Amino acid sequence: MKRPSESEYNSVQNYIHAMQPLVQEEQSWIQCKEDLITLRPGREHAWLDTTVEHILRRAHCKLVEVIQTPHVNDHN
Numbered sequence: 001m002k003r004p005s006e007s008e009y010n011s012v013q014n015y016i017h018a019m020q021p022l023v024q025e026e027q028s029w030i031q032c033k034e035d036l037i038t039l040r041p042g043r044e045h046a047w048l049d050t051t052v053e054h055i056l057r058r059a060h061c062k063l064v065e066v067i068q069t070p071h072v073n074d075h076n
Contacts, residue, residue, distance in 0.1 A: 001037040002037060003037065003038065004036055004037070004038040005038075005046055005050070007049075009036065011053075012030065013030050016030055
């Protein structure tokens, strides 16, 4: 199994920190990097993914905010 790249790891870690999808006691698994794998096939275009993601984050435009913001439908 392939290990996640540093940028993939940081992305998941940032998501967990920002969105708090788990209770505090269940968030410690992210610290065990040696236990993590990626399900992404092949890494031949990883540099391109990283470059585009970096450019979009630096641009910080409204479109990027909308795309990156998770939407929760509350239809009670």
